[in-house]
Each structure stands twice: as structure tokens, then as C-alpha cells.
Amino acid sequence: MEAKVNIHAFSTRSIASNGLCVLSNVVHIMPEEGYYNGKIFHKGIVVRTFILNVSEEHKNSQVDIDLFSLPLEKNFGGATLQNNYNLMPKGYIVLYVSEGDGRYSIILESTKKRKVYNTAEYLIKSDLFVVTLLRPGIYKMIDKGNNNEGQITVKYPIIGKKRFIPNEPIKITVTEKGFSKSDISLNPSEAVLFQIDTEKSMIVVDLLKPDDGPKEKLGKQYRKTKWKNPNMSTNVKKR
Amino acid sequence: MTHFTVAASERTFTKLFEKVRDNVSESTSGSHDLGAFSVSYNAGFHLEGGSLNLNNNGTVEVSELDIVYDPLDINFGIDLPKICVGGWCILPTPWGCAIRLPRICVFSSNPDIILPIDIGGLVESEISGAFALKLQHYVDPARTPGMTDLDAELAGIPNLLRVFLDPVWLDIDLIDISDTIGNILDAAIDNVVDGLLGWLPRWARDLIKAILGPIVDLIRFILDIGDDIDEWLSSLLGTSLGLLDFALTYVADYFAQKYPVYWIENPYPILEAENSLIPVKIPLESPNVQVNNNEFILTCDIGA
Amino acid sequence: MAFTDFSDIYAAVHENGFNYILNHIQRQRPSLFNYGTQSYLDNIELFCRRIPTTKDVIKNSNPIATLEEPIPIAGTNSVVGLEYCFQIVRIIMDFHPNNTIQLPPELKSEYKEQTISLALEICASVICPDQKISEKLGDHIARTQKPIETNKKEYEEVPRPPIKPIPGIRLECFCLEIIALLSFEKIIVDGIDYLTLRLDNLEIVDLKPENLENSIECYIKTAIRIGVLPKIKIALRHIIGEIDVVGELAVELMAPTPQITFNPSVSNDLLQVYVNLEVSP
Numbered sequence: 001m002e003a004k005v006n007i008h009a010f011s012t013r014s015i016a017s018n019g020l021c022v023l024s025n026v027v028h029i030m031p032e033e034g035y036y037n038g039k040i041f042h043k044g045i046v047v048r049t050f051i052l053n054v055s056e057e058h059k060n061s062q063v064d065i066d067l068f069s070l071p072l073e074k075n076f077g078g079a080t081l082q083n084n085y086n087l088m089p090k091g092y093i094v095l096y097v098s099e100g101d102g103r104y105s106i107i108l109e110s111t112k113k114r115k116v117y118n119t120a121e122y123l124i125k126s127d128l129f130v131v132t133l134l135r136p137g138i139y140k141m142i143d144k145g146n147n148n149e150g151q152i153t154v155k156y157p158i159i160g161k162k163r164f165i166p167n168e169p170i171k172i173t174v175t176e177k178g179f180s181k182s183d184i185s186l187n188p189s190e191a192v193l194f195q196i197d198t199e200k201s202m203i204v205v206d207l208l209k210p211d212d213g214p215k216e217k218l219g220k221q222y223r224k225t226k227w228k229n230p231n232m233s234t235n236v237k238k239r
Numbered sequence: 240m241t242h243f244t245v246a247a248s249e250r251t252f253t254k255l256f257e258k259v260r261d262n263v264s265e266s267t268s269g270s271h272d273l274g275a276f277s278v279s280y281n282a283g284f285h286l287e288g289g290s291l292n293l294n295n296n297g298t299v300e301v302s303e304l305d306i307v308y309d310p311l312d313i314n315f316g317i318d319l320p321k322i323c324v325g326g327w328c329i330l331p332t333p334w335g336c337a338i339r340l341p342r343i344c345v346f347s348s349n350p351d352i353i354l355p356i357d358i359g360g361l362v363e364s365e366i367s368g369a370f371a372l373k374l375q376h377y378v379d380p381a382r383t384p385g386m387t388d389l390d391a392e393l394a395g396i397p398n399l400l401r402v403f404l405d406p407v408w409l410d411i412d413l414i415d416i417s418d419t420i421g422n423i424l425d426a427a428i429d430n431v432v433d434g435l436l437g438w439l440p441r442w443a444r445d446l447i448k449a450i451l452g453p454i455v456d457l458i459r460f461i462l463d464i465g466d467d468i469d470e471w472l473s474s475l476l477g478t479s480l481g482l483l484d485f486a487l488t489y490v491a492d493y494f495a496q497k498y499p500v501y502w503i504e505n506p507y508p509i510l511e512a513e514n515s516l517i518p519v520k521i522p523l524e525s526p527n528v529q530v531n532n533n534e535f536i537l538t539c540d541i542g543a
Numbered sequence: 544m545a546f547t548d549f550s551d552i553y554a555a556v557h558e559n560g561f562n563y564i565l566n567h568i569q570r571q572r573p574s575l576f577n578y579g580t581q582s583y584l585d586n587i588e589l590f591c592r593r594i595p596t597t598k599d600v601i602k603n604s605n606p607i608a609t610l611e612e613p614i615p616i617a618g619t620n621s622v623v624g625l626e627y628c629f630q631i632v633r634i635i636m637d638f639h640p641n642n643t644i645q646l647p648p649e650l651k652s653e654y655k656e657q658t659i660s661l662a663l664e665i666c667a668s669v670i671c672p673d674q675k676i677s678e679k680l681g682d683h684i685a686r687t688q689k690p691i692e693t694n695k696k697e698y699e700e701v702p703r704p705p706i707k708p709i710p711g712i713r714l715e716c717f718c719l720e721i722i723a724l725l726s727f728e729k730i731i732v733d734g735i736d737y738l739t740l741r742l743d744n745l746e747i748v749d750l751k752p753e754n755l756e757n758s759i760e761c762y763i764k765t766a767i768r769i770g771v772l773p774k775i776k777i778a779l780r781h782i783i784g785e786i787d788v789v790g791e792l793a794v795e796l797m798a799p800t801p802q803i804t805f806n807p808s809v810s811n812d813l814l815q816v817y818v819n820l821e822v823s824p
Contacts, residue, residue, distance in 0.1 A: 009324070009345040010443050022343050027329065064341050096325070096341050130340060132324045136442055157445045163452035169327050188446050189324050212442045240812075242560025245784040246546035246553040251820060255790040389599040503784050509564055509777060510572065517603050519571040521564055533545035534553075537784060541560040541567075 008101050009134060013207040017129045017194075018120045019043075020067060021102025026095040026119055027128035028108075030054045033089050035111045040067050041120060043103045050083040052093065052108065058086040064094045067104040095119070122200040129194040129203050130169060136188055137210035143174055145200040150182035156211050157188050169193040174201050241538040243523070252299075252500075252535045253291045259404070259498045260286045260304070265489050273479055275461050277316035283359075284308045284486055289366075295532045297371060299404060304366040306411070306486050310359035313475075317354055317461050322346040322450050346447055352435060354458065356427045358420055362472070364483055366490060368409035372528045372535075373495065375401045376505070388506050389517060398506075401499035402528050402537070406491045411483050421468050428455050501537070549802045550817035552794065554783040558638040558812045565634050568775065570595045575774055577608035579628035580708055582670060584610055591666035591716035592632045613708045614669075619684060624706035626670040631771075632718070633664035638812045647722055647746045657809045658743070659725045665763065666718040672711035680709065720748040721763065727807045727814060729779070729796055736779035736796055738807055738816070742768050782816050793821035 009022045020026060030036070036052040050065070063085045087093065097104055105120035122145050123129055133139065139152040150172075157164070169191035173180040176198050184192070194203050247255065266283035289304030326342035379396035391397050436444045451457050464471045477483040494500075506520035522542035529536050546553040556564075569576050573596045583589045587607065594607050613624025637643040637660045644660045654660070672680075723745040730737050745764045750756035779796060780787050787794040797817040799806050808815045 004347045005439070006343070006345040009343070010439070022345070023324070025325065025340050027338060027340075062338055066341075092330075092338050094338065094340060096343065098341075098343060128329060130325075130327070130329065132343075134324070134345065134443075134446060136446075156442070157449035159445060159448045159453065161453060161456075163457070164449045166324075169329070189322075189450060191325070191327060193327070193329060210442075212440060213445060240557050240559070242557045242563065243784075244546070244553070244555045245786065247786055248547035248551045251547075251551045251786065251790070251792070254792055254820065255786070258790050387599060387602075389603070501786065501789050503789075507781075507784075509781055510568065510775075511778070515603075515605065516572065516574075517599055517605055519568050521567045531545070534547045536546065541563040543563055543566070 006099060008099070012102065013135070013210075014204065015131050015133075016202070016204040017123050018105055018202055019103035020095055020097050020105065020119070022097050022099065023132045023134065024097075024102075025128075025130040026123065027130070028093050028095070028117065028119075029090060029126050030087055030093060031090050032110075037109045037111065038065075039107045039109075041105045041107070042067075044120075048083070050085060052085045052087060054087045054089055054091065056089060058088050058091075060087050061091045062094060063087050063091070064096060065106075066096055066098050067106065068097045068100045122202055123196045124201075125196055125199060127196040127201075129196065129201075130191055131194070131203075131205050132189065132191040133186065133205070134188050135207060135210055136212070138208045140206050140208050141172075141179065141192075142204045142206070143179070143198075144202040144204060146174075146176045146178070146198060148174075148178035148182075150179040150184075152192065152205065153183075153185040154188050154211075155185060156213055164189075166190045171195060173197050174203065241525075241527075242541040244536065244538045246534045246536045247501075248534050249291070249293050249532075252293065252530075255500050256289075256291050256299075256301070256404075259494065259500050260289060262498055263490060263493055265486075266310075267482070267485055269480065271479060275463065276318065278475070278480060279314045279316070280480055280482070281310060281312045282308055282482055283310050286490070293530045293532050293535065294369075297530055298369045298407060299372070299530055300367075300369045302367045304368075306364040306366060306490070308359065308362045308364075308482075308486075310357070311362055312355065312357050312359065315354040315356075315462060317348075317352050317458055319348045319352060319457070319461075320451065322447060348435060352431055354427055354431050356420075356423055358423060361420060361423075362476070364486060365412050366409060366487065369407040370404035370494065371407055372530060373403040373405040374526060374528050375403060375499070377401050377502075388520060392504070392508065392518065392520065397504045399502045400505045400523065400526050400539075402501040403496065403499050404494040406495060409487055409491055411487045420472060424459075424464075424468075425455055428458050501535075503537070549800065550797050551820045552783050552786055552818040553815065554818070555813045555815045556782070558636055558643070558814075561636050561638070561814060562634075565636065569631075569634065570597050571600060572605075572774075573600065574606040574609045575771060576631040576634075577628070578611050578630070579608050580611055580613050580626040580670075582626050582708060582710075583628045584608055589668075589670075589713050590628050591630055591668050591718070594630075613706045615706050616709070621706055622684070622704075623680060623709050625672070626708045626711070627667060629667045630665065631663055632666050633662070635662045636660070637662075638809050638814060640810075640812070642812070644722060647748055649746050650722060650724055650744060653724060653744055657726055657805050659727070659740070659809055661723040661725055663721040663723065664718055665721055666716050668713055668716040670708070670711045670713045672709040676710060719750065719759075722746050722748060723767075727809060729807065730776065732776070737776040738779060738782060739776040740772050742772060779816065779818070782814075783818055787818075794818045795821050 006022060012021055012023055015021060015024045017026060030052070033054050033056065036054065038050040038052055039046050040048040065085065095106060105118070108117040133152065133154045136154045136156040139154065141150045141152055166187060166189050170181070170184050170186060171193045173195045174197060263286045268281040270277065270279035284306050287305045287307055289301050292300040294300055321344045323342040323344040325340045328336035328339045330336065330338035377399040381396050382391050388398065436447060506522045508518040508520050510519035512518040523539040524542045526537065526539040573594050577590065577594050579590060587594065596607060600607070613626050615621035615624045635644065639656055639658055641654060641660050644662045646654060646660060724743040725740045726743060727738050728741050730739050742764060745760055747756050747760050750759065786792065795818065797803065797806055797819045803817050806817050
């Protein structure tokens, strides 16, 4: 019997939109029909590919793409079977990472118009970037695309009589001028939803000062003392 | 007038009953899936105490006969809820959620946490009941058709007249020892949780505990303990595990068939073997047993 | 009134049942009731009455009768003897009160409470030596044997050889009717309680002359007291149906009380015993 813990979720101190991890998501709208080739990068290296088919024929308004566990392409009699996703026009792709150390990005390239969407560079208007924060402490939020900053405080968890139910994500609009809310406070395991309203945005949330709670008391420590009999000679020989 | 009569007072009969009681000892084990949690157990029991009353209606009444469960090791397999983050609806519409983020689980126990509790010697049931006397002519299965009564005696398998206590009715109740069990349960839960989470940094432990809520209460909730631990334990041991029924059935069967309260050889050795001389055995005929509120009586005739 | 009003365990045997027990003992321990010298044991038909026995006695090579030495012939220095047999062929007990056996006048005055009357039929016969054989033996003894020495010491020092039976013809059996008075008593052997019978008196019915009757009565009384009754002892736990063994109980025969003045008790045609559980220290 053991606890199965997603270690990376508990050890992440920095969450950035250009390197997705278990605590972050990017939601991107696909307005136009067409075939798109997708590449998934992990720490700058292509690890998977996929095809996204946006067409009126399809009814899906959302596809979830797990950047960690997308299956490898299968080699089938010389042909390669790609991972295929079907989406309706104006549907959304939701990028997430189920496990692992993060730093994932994608490039989506339209086969027709050669338009490229690269999360490793910038997020664009209408993109959503969601960050879930677990560790209590003070975080700095930065929009590197527009040089704006803000602060997020994650409170220390309170063990109450009932189970804690997190609130809905706090929405922050990101513009060239800055964050619509630059100083927010939330409970651990709650989220911040960044609505990108600028052409280029790169959001980074860094842990500045962790709050690990009160120090745990050590167990009892006994001070060792020694007493020497003053009446006994130190040169007594052992029999 | 019958040839032979032997009567035992209620005090003597109680001693005979105590010998049967003291020989009862059984164990059982099993496992059950009870939906929200699973249970495996290893239980043994024996009998203690009890008072006996002989009745004029021919029954032997036993009250407050204790079934002591020892060992009683119960392991609960509990599936703690997973802790997942995400899953937010980020684009609600009047027709439902247009975009919902996937959930990422950051904590689960794999497999179910095992919560062991050892309550041997702390749980007792009490049996009360009434028994009628049952007389049986017993021939040992090892006796072959060619054997004479003396052959059987010399082989250690003589025929017997056996008197059993055949249950007329039996009741079983669980005894109230809630304080101890409640404490043991809480201590066991704390122990398991410490083992499960102890290696995590404090903030992570506190986060998990905050999300799960007080784990003792959570586990009690999962186990469906409620306010009355007696009722819960009684229901668990009785209904869910069938332990009380098992004990009751075993005890009833034991008294009714396995261990007689009294037995006498038939033919009866009136003179024992001496040097090379064979024992002198006398046949007992028309045996009868009865009780009244004073004594147990066996009567029979001696065959020619 | 309950059986166990005055004790923890009560047991009773009715005289009819006890007589069946005696019959069973007679058939399963025939050597207690039948005695004879070698010729009789070699030829069972010589006995006065057929010896009833069970197959188990034969199968387990138990003796049918007890071997006895011939009765030494006086004047022969016990060199030769007379062969004989002796059987208790019928035995009936009557527990107090006396309602089955008719007592002779000599015993009526001795009959009291707690007494058991016993009716026995005893049969016996001898093998009478042939006249010619006797005469030849006499001649042989006259020629070869020394006069009987009165020096007791010399007589005792020489180990006596077995008495040789003199061959002959069995005479007709004779049977005697004997009435006896007995009582039960408790004895302890190797720490175990037993009930045994004590012979109080005995009378041979209609034997004359009286002094001959008295002498034979003496012999029979002695034989029964020393040779028969000590072998018929019944363990107390057998009387109480082995309840003590079943329950692993320590029991003891209750000492007489104002309510139970005799224990064991013989009354109302019953042998009754009252037993208490021992109180552990």
C-alpha cells in the first residue's frame, strides 16, 4: 500500500505558458477548416506528431491533447498511422500534461495557408492559459510578452471539519497594459485563468517565497551528561 | 421399575455443561466486498461463563454464555478519494459546459489503503438459549461388522449412549465495548495515514488533509460508522461478515452433534479387565433421559 | 422429592438388575463360579452342570474354571489326592426388604435393615479312585515311603511336590442349597473407591447331621469370603454411570447424614449410593 503522488505537481515552482506542465493548460480556438500538422516538443525536442482535422463534418467542439502520453505513431505495413483529431470549426484544442516534468510545447501548422501556431513563442489573442497552484506561498506573475507583472498569494491550507472544495478559477484578462487583477489571493489547488487579449503574450508564474507552514517540533532530545567520581583516581587500572 | 438410575443435580450438570463449553474453539477467515470498502478478517472464538437452569418442561436453559472473539483481526481496504486538480468549466453556456479542462490527479492510494485493527479479546457476544436432551446410540464408524462388543472395547471404539443438548432456541447479542474499539479504530487510522503521507513535506500533507477533510472522519464516513459504533460493529460482524451467525451456528451444531454432555458405554463395563481376564460388560436397554428443575436423570434396564 | 435432594449425584440399581449383572458375571468370568482339578478342566463334561460362557471368553483364552489341587489323602504325606469339582450354579440376590428368598429360621433372627439375602445352589462331585488302583498305591507306599515324621522342621524344609491325582470314576454330583446374608461396604484400593459384599452369615438348607452341616458351612463361608467375594468389587464410578469420568469431576461417597443414614444404602429393593462433588481447596 503506498500513496501514488504526482511528484511533479508538488515540486513545481515555476509554471510558464511556453513549457506546459501538469499544473497548466492552454486552450486555443481553431476558427478555420483544414488539416493541421501538429508537433509536440519536450524540452525543445520533437517527441510526437499528430494531425488535426477541422471540418464541418465533425461535431466535436473540444479535443483534449495530452502532451505526455500521446501514443507513438504506429508503423503499419510501411505506412505510418498518425494520431488523428477531429474538430468542428471554432472548436477548441485543450493542451494538457498528465504526468512528467513538464516543459512541453506544440507547433501547429496549417497545410494550406502555412500558418504556424507555436506555444513555445507566444500565446495569441483569444488563447486561455490556466494555472493551478498547489504550494502555498507568494508567486510572481509575469507577462514576458508585454513586460507586465503581478502577484499571487496562495494561502496555507486549513484543515477544517469538512472537505475543502476549491472555488472556481479567478479570471485575469491580459492586455498590453497589464493584468486586470495584479494582486490576487487564492487557496491551494485553486486556479487562475489568464484570458489573453493581446497579440503576443508569454505568462510565467514563479514561486518567490514558499509558505511551508509552522516548523514541526523535533522529538525529545536528551542532553547527555557525564559525572566523574571525584574520589576516584583517573589512573585506576582495570582488573 | 427400571433397573438402573443415575441422577445428577443441577450443580453437577452444570459441571458437565462446562466441560462441553470449554471444548468449544473454532476459527474462521474470509473477505467481503462491501462496496465503499472491502473487509478481510481472521477470527477465532471460544466460550466462557454462562449460567444454567434446569426446567420442569424438560429443557436446559443457558443464559449469558459469552462468545469471546480472539483473535479478531479485521483489515479494511479503503479507497481514499483521489485528489485531482483542474476539470474546471471555462466556457459555460446555457446548454451546458462548452469547454471543460481535463482533471489531473495529483494524489491517490494505490492499491486501497489497508486499515488493520486487532480487537481480539475486546469483542464478545452473549448467547442465551434453551436446549432439549437428545439421546443417541453411537457406533463408531471405524467399527467393522465382524467386531464383537469386546473387540470394539479393546480397539478403543466401544458403542456409546450419548446425550446431547439440542438447541430449541438461541439468541445472540453483541456486548457494548465501544470506547475501546473507537479508540483502537482512530489510532489505526492515524497510523495508516501517517504511513501513507508521512514522507511528504508538511504543506503537502496539510493540503491533502484539507482537501480530503479530517481523514478519521472521512474513513469513518467511508466505513459508514455513524454515531453508534456498537451498531456499526454489530452490523459489520453480524450482517456483513456473518460472523455472529457463524458463531451461533457453530455453537448450536457443537452442542447438538459434536460434543455430548454425557455418555456411557453400551454394553457397560461393570468389571474392568484384570490381568488377562476380559472385562465384564452388561447391555443397557430402553435408555431414557429427562430433566426437571432439580436434576438430570438417566434410566435404563439391564439386558438379560 | 428429588433424587439429588441430599447429594450431587445419586445412583440406584434394582435387585432385578443386579441379578442380571450377576448372571453376566457368571457367563463372562466363569472361573469365579467354577472350580476343579486338572481332570475336570481337561474334560469339561465331567463338571456337574454345563458352564455357561460367552464366545469372547473362549476367543480370548480366558479360563472356564479355576484349577485347584486335589484334596490330599490323609496318611499319604500329601503325595496323592482326590480330584473334585465345585460349582456355584445359581445365584439370586434379594435386597431389603426380603420378598423373594425364603429365609431359614436360623437366619431370620439375624435379618435386619440394609441386609441382602442371597440364594445359592452349589454342586460338587469327586472322582473316586478305583479299588484296585488304590490297593496298588497302598502297597507301593507301604514298601517305599518312610513313616510320617513328626519332626515338623524337616518336613517343612523339603519342598512338597504337587499332589498327584488318583485316577478314578466321577461319582454322582450332589447339590446344596445355601442361603446367605450379606451387606455392601466401601473399600479403597489404590486410592479408588469400590463397593464390595461382606458375608454376614450362611446356612446350608437341610443337611444332616448338624455338625457336618456346620463344618461344611464353615468351609463354604471361608471359600466365599476369601476366594470369591474379593474378586467381585465394583468401582464406585461404575455405579454412578461414570459421570465423574465424563465431567472430569472429583467425587466422594457422601458421609451418612441424618437424612441419609446409610451410604451405600440397601432398601426398597434397591442398592443406592449418594455421591458428592469434592470441594476443591
